[in-house]
Amino acid sequence: MGPYFRALAGRRRAVLALLGWSVLEGVPALLSGRLVGLAVDRGFAVGDVRTGVAWLVAFAVVAVLGGFGLRQVFTRLGDVVEPLRDALVTTVVRGVLHDGRAHRRRPDASAVARITRHVEVVRDATAGLLVQARALLVTTTAALVGLATTVSSVAWLVVLPVVAALLLFGALLPSLARGQRALVLADEGAAEAAGAVLLGVRDVVACDARDHAAADVRRQVDRQARAAVRVAWASALRGAVIGVGGFLPLALLLVLAPGMVARGALSAGDVLAAVVYLGTSVQPALRRLADTTSTVVLRLAVALRRLAEVAPDVPPAGDLVPDGGGVELRGVTFGWGEHAEPVVRDLDLALPPGTHLAVVGPSGIGKSTLASLVTGLVEPRAGVVLLGGAPVRLVRPAERSRRIALVPQETYLFTGTVRENLALFAPDASDDELLAAVAAVGAADVVDRLGGLAGEVGHAGGGLSAGEAQLLAAARVYACPADVVVLDEATSNLDPAAEAVVERAFAARGGVLVVIAHRLSSALRADRVLVMDGGAPLLGSHDELMAGSAAYAELMAAWQPVSAG
Amino acid sequence: MLLRSVVLRDPRWLLLAVNALLATAAGLLLPAALAGAVDAALGGRLDPPAVLRLVALAGVELIGDAIGVVLAAAITARGTAWLRHRLTTRLLALGHPGRFEAGDAVSRLTGDSAIAGGFAVLLVNLGISLLTAVGAVTALALLDWRLAAVFLLSVPLALLLVRSHLRLTADDVATYQEVSGELSARLLDAVGGLRTIAAAGRADQEAARVLRPLPRLAAAGVGMWRTQARMIWRAGLLLPAVELAVLTAAGFGVVAGRLSVGDVLAALGYAGLGMAVVGQAQVLTAVQRARAAAARVAEVLDAEPAPAPAPADAPPGVVELRGVCVPGALHDVDLVVPAGACVAVVGRSGSGKSALAAVIGGLTAPASGQVARGGSVGYAFERPALLGGTVADGVGYGVTPDRDRVVAACRAAQVHDVVVRLPDGYDTPMADAPLSGGEAQRLGLARAVVRDPQVLVLDDATASLDTVTESTVEHALASALPGRTRVVVTHRAATARRADLVVWLAGGRVRAVDAHRSLWEDAEYRAVFG
Structure with missing residues (x-):
């Protein structure tokens, strides 16, 4: 919620301008009762039609003024709400992209859609609040002021019940908020359960689990229905509280007024004015508070909270600048959870500059985790990863990303020119340097087909095959200044020949090269091989391992080139 | 029609209507009562019955409103849930391939059913606001035409x-x-x-x-x-x-x-009540929307599942297809899958491989032709949809086996080592276990294995595994389910080579059934593998 209020505070001037216009909007509430009272008192009740009509015309003019004020308020709404939405979108996008948990848990398309929806709820709810809650405040205040000046002697009997009702209403809010949140969660739960089952009908049928699936959905649907009814009970209660608070002053007034009229303390017009204030301004405003405004507040609170969950705070970064080269792992252990089997256990690994290491083993065993550890994306549970002698997690982030580059299996291409995509990590690289990198990894054909460096790339690398996208991602890292390069199954969608071109290019580039292998052929090209197969890690050259490790020899024997018939 | 049954199946709409009538009547009497009390007050005398009448009417209106809120929510919630239950059952009964695209089906279930489910409340509201307007005009006329x-x-x-x-x-x-x-x-x-x-x-x-x-x-x-x-x-x-x-x-x-001075107030009140109907154009739009939503729901509920005749019997592990046609996918396919054999199904994209696998396992009923099958079937897919709350639930989906069987199946599918490294092992919620394509495929395999089927159908189910892992998985499957028939859809020549028999599909027809080694002579066959 912090960014929300900071952004709102940043729009102080626009908010003030909007509030200024709402004073004008409050004029009808301030004067309407008085004017109707005057029309009757001075005009119709004493048979002076012209005066009566004149006061009513004044009533109309005031209404037009108020309408004009409301129009100005709406016109200025954009100046407050849109920048607010901008700020929120910015915070959320930055939060998502900074998310420290990102290496494991990624928001997918539906999560992105949900984020968009929450942001829109915040926008609409803020606008709704500025329109309704503000109008409510202005109207109620204006009406109470009008009331106090007309029938000052009985102002207390209006103010007290209204304040009491508002306090009681405030006390009810937390439980209302809980109910509303439960409803939002139940809605999402039902949609998720239905989505999972309906997107997986094939699997449900294949598992012969129709009843099971239907029962799963049914449970969530029923939970949603119960949550909706619970929220309705709470709304009914708050409606009753507010209704009583709005009506009680009217009843009290009608009990007390006769005596005061008889004593001459109140005129007919005063009583009329008071009833108009109460009946046409205060009571409707309070009802709106109960019906819509509080729902808007609750929706806003729930959406802001859900957004805060999407965008967690960014952890602090270190400030070391290593002077040496190479990477070293000392006694590194890492696991995804306390109860989980460690993915990497007590690993020692020294990679001086010039090392070309291949990591082989079955998929899912934690090879990618090793890549995340070397690049400082995750913190080891025990032990330390050193970059040029300094703990990699404590290296200044800009320095770390200048020195280390990772090419993951899933490529990142964005809509823009080929040049923008290639120069992502080397913004100052010349066209020649970029084209040299493209040629080195064998991506020249792809770049030519896209129309050279000025060609366009679509969303998610639209128009490119997965292999072509991987070639561009490789060229991008080849062109950057990093002296530690980690290829994490970065060539999985290339054919073996193209893969060999990429790996040889990086090996010739110098520095430390770590190849998380998709195919065992990668091991043949490396000067050192790390075998991860769930047991203790094995390290050596290909020949050493073939001679010394039965497991490695067996792995190699099981692997045969696919081409033969 | 559907909307009719949405309204009529829950008789509480009558309660809602009666309650709303009472509250509306009180609301309509309120300005007149106010006028009476104000006139008395202006006359300088306290008229207790007039004030009491006012309080009583306001009380009825307030309480009626509160009851109405709860009743409306309860009716809508129950109606919506009823539609959602029926939709779920029907969409599942329609089977695979479904007649409604999945995203569309989800929007009918979450969106349209909620709109249609609120129809009773909508109708009552519409009636009440019309009544209020008529009542307000009548009251004005009674004051002064x-x-x-x-x-x-x-x-x-x-x-x-x-x-x-x-x-x-x-x-x-x-x-x-x-x-x-x-x-x-x-x-x-x-x-x-x-x-x-x-x-x-x-x-x-x-x-x-x-x-x-x-x-x-x-x-x-x-x-x-x-x-x-x-x-x-x-x-x-x-x-x-x-x-x-x-x-x-x-x-x-x-x-x-x-008119008295109090009557001026009453007139103001009735003008306000009468104007409430002007905003009701939205309600008419809402009625239209509800009808459209109901039509979309009814379209699903009226769809009849295709009749699926039980397959003829065959010796255990044998599958026989005779003259099988699936519109747009398979034409006149005859095939005998022998018991205990490993049969590879190959062909270019769109040649009908997945359709053949679906017919062999009984996932899809053929439009014509006969299928005879001996024993139960287990399926694994290229992109399995893993359902269930936790990883263990996902593997045991629909059969709820004990933990030992789940672990054994995961070992056979070579995914046990992956699962134990997840934050909570087998109890990791499925949503918190974002798996790579290969890991998800192997969990899908484990789900097939845990059912201990006679016939195992693998529809490109190891496509994301590296070749080493794939061959390890194949060996482990063979030893975990010895002697079972296996039908394997594949793009890989190495996999076809290890099969006992290859079914080569082209354009929805069986081009040849033979050993990989013999077919490899044919350049067109080799071209299938790129």
């Missing part, structure tokens, strides 16, 4: 005065939605490359890139608010204009002695 005439004349005139042809300018709305979508697409791009971005420490720069279209979004948003301001301004004048007319008429009534 001139008041009713002025009201009835002034409403259309005022509507004409403020009538606004302004809609939210389509351009701004379209731009807003388009830019909003563009932002989402950019965010999705960046999220897909999160590891690249994190490793390169470029979160801020990439955020800026994602946010580049933001100024256009803001401009469109500001435009929408300005249009709305013009609409609101005109609409806001409606009520004061009518109030002014009625008040003036009432003033003349007071001068002429037809």
Whole structure:
């Protein structure tokens, strides 16, 4: 919620301008009762039609003024709400992209859609609040002021019940908020359960689990229905509280007024004015508070909270600048959870500059985790990863990303020119340097087909095959200044020949090269091989391992080139 | 029709209507009671019955409103849930391939059913607001027929005065939605490359890139608010204009002695109540919307599942297809899968491989032809949808086996080592276990293995595994389910080579059934593998 209020505070001037216009909007509430009272008192009740009509015309003019004020308020709404939405979108996008948990848990398309929806709820709810809650405040205040000046002697009997009702209403809010949140969660739960089952009908049928699936959905649907009814009970209660608070002053007034009229303390017009204030301004405003405004507040609170969950705070970064080269792992252990089997256990690994290491083993065993550890994306549970002698997690982030580059299996291409995509990590690289990198990894054909460096790339690398996208991602890292390069199954969608071109290019580039292998052929090209197969890690050259490790020899024997018939 | 049964199956709509009638009647009597009490007060005498009447009427209205809120929510919730239950059952009964695209089915189940489920409440509300308007005009006429005439004349005139042809300018709305979508697409791009971005420490720069279209979004948003301001301004004048007319008429009534001062208040109150109906154009739109939603729900409920005759018997592990046709996929396929054999199904994309696998396992019933099958079937897919709360539930989906069997199946599918490294092992919630394609495939395999089937159908179910892992999985499967028939759809020559028999499909027909070694002579066969 912090960014929300900071952004709102940043729009102080626009908010003030909007509030200024709402004073004008409050004029009808301030004067309407008085004017109707005057029309009757001075005009119709004493048979002076012209005066009566004149006061009513004044009533109309005031209404037009108020309408004009409301129009100005709406016109200025954009100046407050849109920048607010901008700020929120910015915070959320930055939060998502900074998310420290990102290496494991990624928001997918539906999560992105949900984020968009929450942001829109915040926008609409803020606008709704500025329109309704503000109008409510202005109207109620204006009406109470009008009331106090007309029938000052009985102002207390209006103010007290209204304040009491508002306090009681405030006390009810937390439980209302809980109910509303439960409803939002139940809605999402039902949609998720239905989505999972309906997107997986094939699997449900294949598992012969129709009843099971239907029962799963049914449970969530029923939970949603119960949550909706619970929220309705709470709304009914708050409606009753507010209704009583709005009506009680009217009843009290009608009990007390006769005596005061008889004593001459109140005129007919005063009583009329008071009833108009109460009946046409205060009571409707309070009802709106109960019906819509509080729902808007609750929706806003729930959406802001859900957004805060999407965008967690960014952890602090270190400030070391290593002077040496190479990477070293000392006694590194890492696991995804306390109860989980460690993915990497007590690993020692020294990679001086010039090392070309291949990591082989079955998929899912934690090879990618090793890549995340070397690049400082995750913190080891025990032990330390050193970059040029300094703990990699404590290296200044800009320095770390200048020195280390990772090419993951899933490529990142964005809509823009080929040049923008290639120069992502080397913004100052010349066209020649970029084209040299493209040629080195064998991506020249792809770049030519896209129309050279000025060609366009679509969303998610639209128009490119997965292999072509991987070639561009490789060229991008080849062109950057990093002296530690980690290829994490970065060539999985290339054919073996193209893969060999990429790996040889990086090996010739110098520095430390770590190849998380998709195919065992990668091991043949490396000067050192790390075998991860769930047991203790094995390290050596290909020949050493073939001679010394039965497991490695067996792995190699099981692997045969696919081409033969 | 569907809406009819939505309303009638839950008789509480009657309760809602009666309650609303009471509250409305109280609301209609309230201004008159107020006028009486005010007149008494102006006369300087306290009239306890008049005040009590007022309090009682307000009480009835308040309590009625509260009851109405709860009743309406309960009726809508129950109606919606009823539709959702029926939709779920029917959509599942329609089977695979479904007649409704999955995203469309989800929107019918979550969106349309909620709108249709609220129909009873909508009808009652519509009736009540019409009744309120008629009651208000009647009350005005009872006070003074001139008041009713002025009201009835002034409403259309005022509507004409403020009538606004302004809609939210389509351009701004379209731009807003388009830019909003563009932002989402950019965010999705960046999220897909999160590891690249994190490793390169470029979160801020990439955020800026994602946010580049933001100024256009803001401009469109500001435009929408300005249009709305013009609409609101005109609409806001409606009520004061009518109030002014009625008040003036009432003033003349007071001068002429037809009306008391309290009656002026009553007239103001009734004018307000009568105007409430003007906003009801939305309700009519809502009725239309509910009908459209109900039609979309009914379309699903009326869809009849295709009759699926039980397959003929065959010796255990044998599958026989005779003259099988699946429209658009398979033509006149004859095939015998021998018991205990490993049969590979190969062919170019679109040649009908998945359809054949679906018919062999009974996932899809053929449009014509016969299928005879001996024993149960286990399926694994290239992209399995893993259902269930936790990883263990996902593997045991639909059979709920004990933990030992789940673990054994995961070992056979070579995925046990992956599962024990998840944050909570087998109890890790499925949603918190984002798995790579290969890991998900192996969990899907484990799900097939745990059912201990006679026939195992693998529809490209190891495509994302590296070749080493794939062959390990094959060996483990053979030893975990010895002697079972296996039908394997594949793109890989190595897999076809290890099979006992290859079914080569082309254009939905069986091109040849033979050993891989013999077929390999044929250049066209080799071309299948690229």
